[in-house]
Structures are given as C-alpha cells and as structure tokens.
Amino acid sequence: MKTTRLIIVAVGGQGNLLASRILGEASLLSGIPIRMSEIHGMAQRGGVVESALVFGEAESTIISDGEADVLVGFEPSETLRALNKCNSGTTVITNLSPLPPFTVAIGKGVYPDLGLLQELIREKTKRLIAFDATALAKEAGNVMSVNMVLLGALLQTDILPLSADNVKEAIKVRTGKFAESNIRAFELGFSSAKLS
Amino acid sequence: MHKLLTDTPGNKMLLLGSEAIARGAVEAGLAFAATYPGTPSSEISLNFFQISQESDLYFEYSTNEKVALEVAAAAANSGVRSMCIMKHVGLNVAADALMTLAYVGVKGGLVIITADDPFMFSSQNEQDNRYYGKLSGLPVIEPSSVQEAKEMMPYAFDLSEELQEPVLFRTTTRINHSTAIVELGKIRKRVTKGSFKKDPFNYVTVPAVSRKLHVKLLKNIEKASNISDNSIYNFTEGKGDFGIICNGVSYIYVSDAVKDLNLEDKTRILRVGFSHPMPAKLIKTFLKECKKVLVVEEGEPYMEEAVKAFAQEEGLTMPIRGKGEDLFSRLYEFDPAMVRKCIAKFFDAAFPAPKTVDLSGIPELPQRPPNLCAGCSHRATFYAVKKAAEGLETIYPTDIGCYTLGFLPPLGMGDFLICMGSSVGTSCGFSKVTDNKVISFIGDSTFFHSGIPGLVNAVFNNHNFTLVILDNGTTAMTGHQPNPGVDMSNFNLSGYGRIIIEDVVKALGVQHITVIRPYRIKKSIEAIKEALNFKGVSVVIAKEMCTLYSKSLKKPTGKPFYISEKCKNHRNCVNDLACPAFSLKDNRVHIDPVMCSGCSVCAQICPENAILPLKDKK
Incomplete structure (x- = not known):
C-alpha cells in the first residue's frame, strides 16, 4: 500500500489533536495502517500544535521536510510557516481566517497579507484549497468545528486512503453530543473544497 | 470502565504511546505506581490515576521523583509489581535512590520509566538516560514503536523478577507522543498485598553489607548480559554485508530508509531493544558478517562506543561509524530523511535529491511563542513585583513551571534557571556575591518538589533575598496534577492530607511572610515593597487558582x-x-x-x- 503523509498545523485550542484522532479512528475502522505523532506540550498556552499522520506501510511516525503529500492548516500564517514540509506535488488546504499571534499586538511582527500568502502557496505547491473555514463552522452552528470543516475539505480531495463515510462514522463515535453539528461542518467543508 | 482495562485480548485500539505503556503495565499485573509528573511521561501517570479510582491499583503523585522511587522500591521489595514514572531529568532527582537500590534489588518486579526528550520539546536538557543503565548496572529496555512499548512492559516485569533488579524502561518523546493501532493482550491478575521479610544484612546498606551487594550486582550484570544476548528484543534482520545497528525510533527510520534506498538485499540490521547490558555476543557475531557498520542512535554514541570496543576484542577492523560531522549528530532528534541521507552517504547508495520547496519570497512570519494564559495570575504577580522593584538592580532566579514563560518580553521576569528548585538555592549564591536585590519565583508544586531544602538553607545561613511562591493550587504545566498543597476535594477524592505553604514557610523560621491576592494590584505592590525592604529571607505567597484549572472545575469567573x-x-x-x-x-x-x-x-x-x-x- 502506498504511503500517504499528512501534516496538520494549528494554534493550540483549534482542535488539531481531535481531528487527528478522528482520522486515526477512521483508519482503524477501515483497516488502514496508521501511525501518527504530535507535539503539543504548550498547546494550552497558545503555541503551535503540529500533527503528523502517516497512512500505509511506512513505519515512521514523523514527516521530514519536503515529504508531506497534504498539508492542512487551521490558521493561515501557520499554514505558510509549515511550507517547509511541502514539495511541488503537495496539496495544501488552509483556513483563511487569521488568529494573529500576540507578537503582532505588541509590534514584534507583521501578519502576512492573505493575498500574497495564497499566491506563494499556489506558486510553490501542486494545489491550494483556501476558504474561510471559521465562517463555515459558524454556519454549521458551532464555531469550534473549524477542525471538522477542514477534515471535510481534506476528504474531498480523495488523497487519503479513507472514505468520507468512515470519517463521519468516527466523528459520531468520538464527539458525542456535538456529532450533529460536527457532521454538518464536515459536509460544508467537503462541498466547499469541491468548488475551490 | 477505563478503556485501558478493556479485557478483550486480540482487539485493536488506537493508543497514544504513553497509553500503550500504561496498558502494557496493566497487562503485566501492575499493582502499585508512583510518579512525579513530567512531559513526555505525564499521560502514563494520568491513566494510572484514573484507573486507580475504579480498581485496586494503587497510584500516587509523590512529592518528587526520589520519593516516588523510594515509595515504589518498598512496594517492590514487599513482592508487589510496581512502577515509577518520570521524565529523564526526574531520574537525576531519583538517582541517589536508584544507585543503591541497584545494590539492594527487588523482590516483585519494579519498572522505572525514564521518558527522554531529544530536541527538548519540553525540557531543560536532552541527556541520554541509557547511561544510567551503565552507571547503576541496571538493565535498560527501549521500545521502537507504540505496539512494542506495550509488548515490552510484561517482558520488563518478568525480567525484573528474574534478575531481582529494577529495570529501566527508556522511551523518547516520539514513543510517548506517537499514536498507533495496538493489539490488546491478556490482563494478568493484580496482586496488591505484599509482605516484607526482614533481612537486614541484605537490606541495610552499611559498608559491610554494600561490599557484598556490589559483588551480587556485578554477577547480576553478567547474568543480564546473557539474557540480553538471547532477548527477543535484540534481533537481526536482512542478509547483506552493510551493517546497521540501531535502537528506539531510529530503527523505524532505518527500516523505512533501507526500503526507500533499495538496500534491502545488501543490508543487515541489528535492532537493540535491550541496551544495557549490550548483547556482546550477538554484536560480535553480527560484526563478523559485515564489511562496514553504521550505528544509528539519537543522543550520545552509547552503542557506538560499545560496538567499537567489541570489534577491538575480536580484532575486527572494518569501518564502524555513527556520530561525526559528516554523519549523525549528538544534537536533537532524528527524522526519516536525515537517516536516509546518512545511510545513502555511508554505503554509497543512490540518493534521490530531496524535493523540498524553495522557501524564497516568503515574508518573515510573526513568531507564536507560548504565552501565559489570558487572566493568568502569574502575569499579575510578575507585574506587581516589577513595579515594586522599580529603581532596584535586580536578579530574578526562576523555576520550572508555566511561570518560566514570564522570562519572555515584555514581562522579562526570569534571569537564571537550571533545574527544579534551583530558584531558591541560586538565590542564596547570587545574594551573597552581588549587591543586587535578588527576587526569585517558584510554583507551589516545585516548592514541594525541591524548593523546601533551599529555603531551609537560606534561613540557616541567613541569606538575603525575597522568594515569591506562585501558589496556583495545582501542577499546571504538566496538566493540572495534584500536589501536596492541593485541595483533593476538587477531584472528588477524600482521604488525603493537605499542606498549607504558609504554615511550612512559618515553621522553617522565615521572619517576613506575606500572602497576596495578585489580582489586587495596588495592595500587592505595597506588600511586595515591604518584603523587598526586609533584610534577610522574606517570602511572598501569591495565592490565586490557575485560571485554566478554575475553568475546568467550573468555578465562577469574572465577567469579561x-x-x-x-x-x-x-x-x-x-x-x-x-x-x-x-x-x-x-x-x-x-x-x-x-x-x-x-x-x-x-x-x-x-x-x-x-x-x-x-x-x-x-
């Protein structure tokens, strides 16, 4: 089985770890080998959370620079920061709703222009799917479901060896009383990616 | 029921490495566990804490790692299968107990988890704790994957009982924080009651006894060496005359690289999962089949040095390499591409050029460092101290916890830190040799862990500084674990004592003690000013519950x-x-x-x- 490598980057609190966990559970349900790793020591303190998911036969649980097949970013500047994980064949999916880091507020940095950001990613990778996932999460009825919107977009690309139904099943199992709005968010992300 | 107690052998479950370790211990019949929390080991303990609330497993958060090891050592010497869990630097704290416990040994199995942190994702150093195996003479077991972390646990307990020695179980962050599908095994029945058989001439380590025990330890190392040579966790695979010796996560990177580079027919791999004592015979046999050998290990050249010594004993002169400017670094963690590149280089294999994107044209992105939470009381305390100390030349020794983040601008409250508890000890030295006003910071859990001896020292030797104890009622950094000052009714648990920091400080003889509520800024500044004016040791206790913890307990918070x-x-x-x-x-x-x-x-x-x-x- 071909190996597929996925990187998810997010800001602490955006639900990156839950999204990864759901893809893990969906893989278990579909009998797909999966190994993943995460760096989350400072997640609760506003730092960056990065997950690596390796589907298929490879045994490694981390992904080297330039080796991601897909990059999903929950926050636009973090997507751009993780571009070192990509190559010219990588598909990139990003939320376009910024969460500027605190350093911007105290004048210790400038937030990148969103137009330039998309232009750069488009130019350097195979495909960019960019949309306001936060708006869609609100539309789904739960602003915390940005992670589910982006999972929907990810599954639409058909790059992972998983079906949307398996992922929805895992969302139901994993997220209890939020399952309904999460599925709605997933579907909004799925159809939105079709259009971009 | 806790998911790790699921008794369905053969079923598969998606587990975090730390959960797999906990599950392995449950399958091994673990009955007793003690810890001090520390990333990346904390989730192992968290699972035991939860399991202990619904089963007869005994678990405790001990004051520090040394105490935890002593607690577990007694349980194990009463015949109960026990475990002690800590991060790599925790073993430094526990080292005094460890070194002589190796002489005394155990009766029931004792497994000590040392979770190393290459790259220092959340640690102050990246020391390689395999050397503790060598230093103490104890066996070291190292898994390469999440599944193996679970499987090796019953093996480690059996090994401990066979040798009557504690076993060091060494993981790295990428084992603890990786997730994979794990197949469950059978759960062995827990035996929670022990009995201690008096034997002072083997247990009380006066010189005459220890001289005898050291002889026993050396014999044990020899026995362990034979077991290591035949261990299922030290194995070879492949047939070629390119030799690779590897351990831990390096093994999986090597496996992937050998496939990617089409070297499968040319390469022979020796995976070391039982790394102290090293499997000497196995390695010597392996070397004889190889033309050249690459040792792939994160951290220090622990195996490389041993392998070179074995080669010398056999008169073998083939190239054996590992660490070096042109090959592997002793710094940080490895990754698959780096391992692939070094293997290609050493064995002259064709290496497809990496396809990394050209990062030119990307604007400088604003940094996103971790920050104290919104409403964190530490921020208020730091601000108040800074205001109170305006105009003074200060030194701010700090300590390990969330509040370490206070060293970042704009707060800039943190000038020196080496280890748990060092704020207090270093304050003694700084205040003696400089004319600066020394103001140090320590959290409640760290104060109990190792701050108290420093404060005793300060009072006895009459040092001159102000210690600010940031009491937020929890061990926040590692995930809100309890500590001796915590009100355990927050966890709906009863039967615990509670130690009030103010009482401790008073009892130690500190002459100037103030308790402040840091959200009351003006009052806090005034109180701190008074403390700074005091000649001698003064203590300010800043009392306010961690805001994250408070939210998780659903305590009422202020309006935005x-x-x-x-x-x-x-x-x-x-x-x-x-x-x-x-x-x-x-x-x-x-x-x-x-x-x-x-x-x-x-x-x-x-x-x-x-x-x-x-x-x-x-």
Missing part, C-alpha cells in the same frame, strides 16, 4: 472587560501585560471577550480608567 471610548491609546495594558486576550484592530486595542477571564488587572493599570466590565456597556 472591554476597552471603552475613553482609551487614549497609551497601550500600557498591551505593552506591560502581554495578555493574549488583547489584539490590535485599526490601530486600537481590543479585548477578546471569549478569552478574557475578567481578572481586571488591565483595568487597574489603565491610566485613563478606560477598561470597563462588559456588563456595564451601554
């Missing part, structure tokens, strides 16, 4: 604040406090009402009184 039209853009709030609830929009400061915890500290320092409670907004 907003910035009214009165704001004249002085920006003292943003620039002095750096609370993450602030942001700039159209050159004006805004407060995120969802993040704001209503601590009101910014409102108190605003020169225009422009920051008001949102509920009053018209």
